[in-house]
Amino acid sequence: MKLTSEQVNDIAIESRLLLTEQELDGATRYINNFLDILDSFKELDLTDVEPFSFAEALECPLREDKVCAFPDTEAILHESEHVDGSYFKVPRIMEE
Amino acid sequence: MSELTFTPVIGIEIHIRLKSDSKIFCSCSTNTDAPANTNICPVCMGLPGSLPHLNHRVVEQGMLAGMALNCGIRPKSLFFRKSYFYPDLPKGHQISQCDLPITTSGYIEVHDSEGNLKKIRVHHLHLEEDVGSLHHSASDGRLEGADTSYVDYNRSGTPLAEIVSEPDVASAAEAVEYVTTLRRRVIYSGASDVELEKGMMRFDANVSMKCSDGRWGRKVEVKNMNSFKALERAIEYEIKRQKKIMLSGGEVIQETRHWNDSKGVTTGSRLKEFYRKFIVEPDLPPLYISQEWVNRVRARMPEMPDVRANRYVSEMNLPREVADFITDDKNLADYFESCVKAGANPVRAAHWVRTEVLRVMNEKQLKIQNFMITPEVLAGLVNRVDEGKLSTTQGKEVFDYMCANNCGVDEAVKNLGITEGGVAGSALDEIIKSVLAANPDVLNEIKSGLDKKGKKLKFLQGLVMKESKGQAKPQEVAEAIANAVK
Ligand SMILES: [Zn+2]
Numbered sequence A: 001m002k003l004t005s006e007q008v009n010d011i012a013i014e015s016r017l018l019l020t021e022q023e024l025d026g027a028t029r030y031i032n033n034f035l036d037i038l039d040s041f042k043e044l045d046l047t048d049v050e051p052f053s054f055a056e057a058l059e060c061p062l063r064e065d066k067v068c069a070f071p072d073t074e075a076i077l078h079e080s081e082h083v084d085g086s087y088f089k090v091p092r093i094m095e096e
Numbered sequence B: 001m002s003e004l005t006f007t008p009v010i011g012i013e014i015h016i017r018l019k020s021d022s023k024i025f026c027s028c029s030t031n032t033d034a035p036a037n038t039n040i041c042p043v044c045m046g047l048p049g050s051l052p053h054l055n056h057r058v059v060e061q062g063m064l065a066g067m068a069l070n071c072g073i074r075p076k077s078l079f080f081r082k083s084y085f086y087p088d089l090p091k092g093h094q095i096s097q098c099d100l101p102i103t104t105s106g107y108i109e110v111h112d113s114e115g116n117l118k119k120i121r122v123h124h125l126h127l128e129e130d131v132g133s134l135h136h137s138a139s140d141g142r143l144e145g146a147d148t149s150y151v152d153y154n155r156s157g158t159p160l161a162e163i164v165s166e167p168d169v170a171s172a173a174e175a176v177e178y179v180t181t182l183r184r185r186v187i188y189s190g191a192s193d194v195e196l197e198k199g200m201m202r203f204d205a206n207v208s209m210k211c212s213d214g215r216w217g218r219k220v221e222v223k224n225m226n227s228f229k230a231l232e233r234a235i236e237y238e239i240k241r242q243k244k245i246m247l248s249g250g251e252v253i254q255e256t257r258h259w260n261d262s263k264g265v266t267t268g269s270r271l272k273e274f275y276r277k278f279i280v281e282p283d284l285p286p287l288y289i290s291q292e293w294v295n296r297v298r299a300r301m302p303e304m305p306d307v308r309a310n311r312y313v314s315e316m317n318l319p320r321e322v323a324d325f326i327t328d329d330k331n332l333a334d335y336f337e338s339c340v341k342a343g344a345n346p347v348r349a350a351h352w353v354r355t356e357v358l359r360v361m362n363e364k365q366l367k368i369q370n371f372m373i374t375p376e377v378l379a380g381l382v383n384r385v386d387e388g389k390l391s392t393t394q395g396k397e398v399f400d401y402m403c404a405n406n407c408g409v410d411e412a413v414k415n416l417g418i419t420e421g422g423v424a425g426s427a428l429d430e431i432i433k434s435v436l437a438a439n440p441d442v443l444n445e446i447k448s449g450l451d452k453k454g455k456k457l458k459f460l461q462g463l464v465m466k467e468s469k470g471q472a473k474p475q476e477v478a479e480a481i482a483n484a485v486k
Helices: A005-012 A021-043 A075-077 B056-068 B172-189 B228-247 B291-299 B305-316 B319-329 B328-343 B346-362 B377-387 B392-405 B409-415 B427-436 B442-446 B455-467 B472-484
Strands: A089-091 B006-017 B080-083 B093-096 B104-111 B115-129 B133-135 B147-154 B159-165 B202-211 B220-225 B253-262 B265-269 B276-278
Touching: A005 A021, A089 B392, A089 B427, B006 B172, B006 B228, B006 B305, B056 B115, B056 B159, B056 B172, B056 B291, B080 B472, B093 B115, B104 B172, B115 B172, B172 B202, B172 B305, B202 B228, B220 B228, B228 B253, B228 B265, B305 B328, B305 B346, B319 B328, B319 B346, B328 B346, B328 B377, B346 B392, B377 B392, B377 B409, B392 B409, B392 B427, B427 B442, B427 B455, B427 B472, B442 B455
Parallel strands: B220 B253
Antiparallel strands: A089 B147, B006 B159, B006 B202, B080 B093, B080 B276, B104 B115, B115 B159, B133 B147, B202 B220, B253 B265
16 A cells, blocks of 8 residues: 555645645655654454544534624634734635 | 547535524524624633533423434433634534434435435534634624634534435435425424524535446535535535546545635645544433433424425315425414414415515514414405405405504405495406406307397306305496497
């Protein structure tokens, strides 16, 4: 299950990262090393094992449909350096 | 060689905003018209350390919407993280029930090209959160550099139901009927108001073509339709486009295309499409729904609009078109039914509701819930016209008077100076006109002087007296007919 450098580059683009040839090389090797570790899991016999999602038998807690405004939305806005008025600014990536 | 025929194979994905006061996983208001980024919090902004907390009402709305589509409710469903990067998605993933949805399969009935009922199977309905909205100009309308977009996260985390159909739709017309019926049913269920102009219903369509020579075109996903009209046009365009390619021996490639509403075309996406990988949302344990809860919610489901319309046709003899029209708005149908319950003839009552009531509603910009004449009072008026105590014209005068003065039938009749019970004046003229129109040969005989003994004239007088249910004065009838045949 090894990834090619082309596939890693696709993932990088999807993550809005531009990698140099050298960085791509390093990233490909790093990710493939990690996948090798996961490969070792394949040696386990999991035929009768249910997929594991939660450590305990939990039930999704529900809340009442009540509006409670967050008191400091300004603070959230200023988590970003790219703000204009009350909007967040992002590079335009819409297709024409 | 026989001519090639093509059968479109269409599946439709619909996103509907569910009605709730607060968002699906946090307590922010769902009001998306508020000033930009005022209904946001660490949860719907995906800030580190925040945890989603599922809204009870959203679960019930999902159940109601599912029931409206004849779906079953799954006792256990699960939320997933659907990962992708886009600035309208602050967490980098969307929480969605994509793989273990709240409902099982269902169906919606539509008419095929021959007018026969056919089922469009609904694969499932699942709950998910909406994303933020991108604007390409600043709040004050000024356009900044073309390289900047503005993000408002008020919509981020508002509750959605995604409804996925099986590829059972065979034409643009069927697609429109499917979404129209579906929308009406969901509104009836109370799960959503589905206001189209507010973007509460959005469509994607999977379109492929089957050719009579055995060839199958690849599936093309068409995105970005926000109205019934856009859905219809986009499907028609795509059917034509794919047919043309296949007729010229070409091959339709599997791709995602975007509908451009102003240009009326679909265009291929230049961006590479990625397989959106998803994992179980570790912050939301499974959602368990007991049979008891399902029963409680099911008890709230009203009779569905198409079922109701069928009942109006079969039990009340309403024309199909009138039944469809009245049941389109649940409140209007409720009003009509109260009117019938109060004793009005259904066909007459439907006619009054459709013409007079609707006219005044439009003139005064009123909702039927706030209409000044109660259905019981309208029933009384309809009956008086029916019994011949008032002519149709007088009935309308009374109706208008009641609307303008907020009074009852008796008061209106009195103030308009109508002698009730006695058919005279315009009411009498009306009856005479219809009697003469129904007996043209008798009228001709009289006019050409063949009715020497006045027998035919007497015959007409009798008919008019009968029509007025004995409420007219014989003397007046005789004079009025004599005048009318001159
Ligand atoms: Zn929030």
